[in-house]
Amino acid sequence: MSSKNMFTSSVGKKLVMAFTGIFLVLFLVVHAGLNACIWANDNGLMFNKAAHFMGSFVIPRVLEIGLFVGIFLHIIQGYMLTLENKSKRAVGYAVSYSKGSKWYSRSMALLGTLLLMFLIMHIYHFWTPSRLGGIGAIQGLKTFELNGTEYHNLYAEMQAVFQSPFVVVLYVLACGSLGYHLAHGFQSAFKTIGIHNKRYHAIISTIGYGFAIIIPLAFAMMPISFYFNLIK
Amino acid sequence: MSHNTMNLKLKVWRQKNANTAGAFKTYEVNDISDEMSFLEMLDVLNEKLIVTGDEPIAFDHDCREGICGMCSLYIDGKPHGPWQANTTCQLHMRAFKDGDTITIEPWRSNAFPIVKDLTVDRGAFDRIIQAGGYVSVNTGNAVDGNSLPIEKDKADAAFAAAMCIGCGACVAACKNSSAMLFLSAKVSHLALLPQGDPERKSRVLNMVAQMDKEGFGSCTNTGACEAACPKEISIANIARLNKEYLRAGLTVE
Numbered sequence: 001m002s003s004k005n006m007f008t009s010s011v012g013k014k015l016v017m018a019f020t021g022i023f024l025v026l027f028l029v030v031h032a033g034l035n036a037c038i039w040a041n042d043n044g045l046m047f048n049k050a051a052h053f054m055g056s057f058v059i060p061r062v063l064e065i066g067l068f069v070g071i072f073l074h075i076i077q078g079y080m081l082t083l084e085n086k087s088k089r090a091v092g093y094a095v096s097y098s099k100g101s102k103w104y105s106r107s108m109a110l111l112g113t114l115l116l117m118f119l120i121m122h123i124y125h126f127w128t129p130s131r132l133g134g135i136g137a138i139q140g141l142k143t144f145e146l147n148g149t150e151y152h153n154l155y156a157e158m159q160a161v162f163q164s165p166f167v168v169v170l171y172v173l174a175c176g177s178l179g180y181h182l183a184h185g186f187q188s189a190f191k192t193i194g195i196h197n198k199r200y201h202a203i204i205s206t207i208g209y210g211f212a213i214i215i216p217l218a219f220a221m222m223p224i225s226f227y228f229n230l231i232k
Numbered sequence: 233m234s235h236n237t238m239n240l241k242l243k244v245w246r247q248k249n250a251n252t253a254g255a256f257k258t259y260e261v262n263d264i265s266d267e268m269s270f271l272e273m274l275d276v277l278n279e280k281l282i283v284t285g286d287e288p289i290a291f292d293h294d295c296r297e298g299i300c301g302m303c304s305l306y307i308d309g310k311p312h313g314p315w316q317a318n319t320t321c322q323l324h325m326r327a328f329k330d331g332d333t334i335t336i337e338p339w340r341s342n343a344f345p346i347v348k349d350l351t352v353d354r355g356a357f358d359r360i361i362q363a364g365g366y367v368s369v370n371t372g373n374a375v376d377g378n379s380l381p382i383e384k385d386k387a388d389a390a391f392a393a394a395m396c397i398g399c400g401a402c403v404a405a406c407k408n409s410s411a412m413l414f415l416s417a418k419v420s421h422l423a424l425l426p427q428g429d430p431e432r433k434s435r436v437l438n439m440v441a442q443m444d445k446e447g448f449g450s451c452t453n454t455g456a457c458e459a460a461c462p463k464e465i466s467i468a469n470i471a472r473l474n475k476e477y478l479r480a481g482l483t484v485e
């Protein structure tokens with residue numbers, strides 16, 4: 001008996017997936033809330049101020065490091081678990097059993113891969129120019145000055161990026177993947193950390209499905225709003 | 233009740249032993265009564281094979297009452313066949329229609345190596361039980377019934393978990409070949425009762441370690457196991473196992 005391999009056993013690895021997953025869910029709340037400032041119809045002023053706060057204040061910057069560690073762990077562990085689990089059945093079935101489970105619960109790795117591809121594009125669009133602009137050949141963002149402080153104009157960057165219908169479609173599709181990933185992931189994470197009380201599990205499942213619809217919908221509305229000029 | 237007979241085509245996995253490759257072989261069975269059990273239908277086929285000098289199909293069975301957990305078979309893409317909450321031995325031929333083609337496969341998991349044809353070695357489950365699925369008791373005279381007070385709800389939940397017959401349908405159904413529904417039923421059954429308390433922490437840690445050693449995959453909460461379980465073991469047991477594991481891992485001496 002030992003708790004040495006607590007986080008490396010099969011159950012332990014799932015705990016890592018669950019804890020990082022819940023952390024990423026919390027990040028989505030912050031990200032969606034902050035981005036919702038674009039709908040203030042003030043030409044992006046509130047949004048740019050909020051983004052400036054996140055980029056200049058120490059606590060969000062530390063959390064940002066945690067976010068990268070969390071995403072990295074979630075991705076690596078997810079792929080390792082998928083490969084490991086696949087290897088446990090050397091000879092497969094001629095007729096597959098698909099009735100007992102939802103397709104998206106069996107396709108978390110595929111949905112996650114789509115999200116990873118999106119994430120690379122997304123980081124390239126916004127994070128890299130904002131954080132690393134000016135280093136080497138990376139072009140920085142446009143800036144503007146307000147009361148003596150220089151602000152990155154991320155709002156203008158969003159406007160520019162979301163002029164391309166191709167990019168808008170990719171972002172909306174990624175939100176679909178996110179929705180299905182969350183539809184399974186949200187409630188699954190809470191099961192993995194041990195919530196088995198019927199009442200709370202029902203509440204968490206309902207919140208999970210709501211979350212899986214509302215958050216991706218809010219994100220999808222952002223490129224759509226820019227593309228169709230729905231905000232001023 | 234009317235008696236119907238049917239003619240069927242069976243696609244059966246034939247494999248000599250663990251070291252040789254297997255393949256599907258097609259058989260035709262005629263005049264099968266719809267009141268026969270699935271295993272009786274296979275008995276009829278085997279008698280025919282013996283008469284013609286062919287090797288009969290090996291498959292596991294014992295009580296044929298749905299309580300021992302010995303029968304298996306992955307029938308037309310579902311462990312224990314098309315009916316819900318049912319074992320293969322209690323599956324009756326009225327579940328099929330005249331002219332049907334039925335595909336019969338063994339449980340597929342590296343942790344359940346094929347012994348022959350449709351028979352797999354489920355010894356891995358025994359070794360998981362040996363790793364911690366027991367309680368310490370005083371020997372000597374039997375304890376008086378009801379001398380230990382147990383809440384009714386807990387007794388019911390423990391009994392529902394103890395319904396697990398260890399057939400392995402959960403492993404067969406899981407895309408990850410995970411044994412978590414089986415393990416969680418065994419851990420929950422004892423974790424809910426005062427008799428299981430002394431080994432509570434070591435039990436869950438040791439049984440999870442043994443499960444990993446046997447080569448089962450990990451749980452991704454898809455729910456396929458629960459849907460295939462002949463004894464309707466609830467997936468809530470898996471969440472309870474996770475809680476027991478987290479608690480034990482954080483607090484064991």
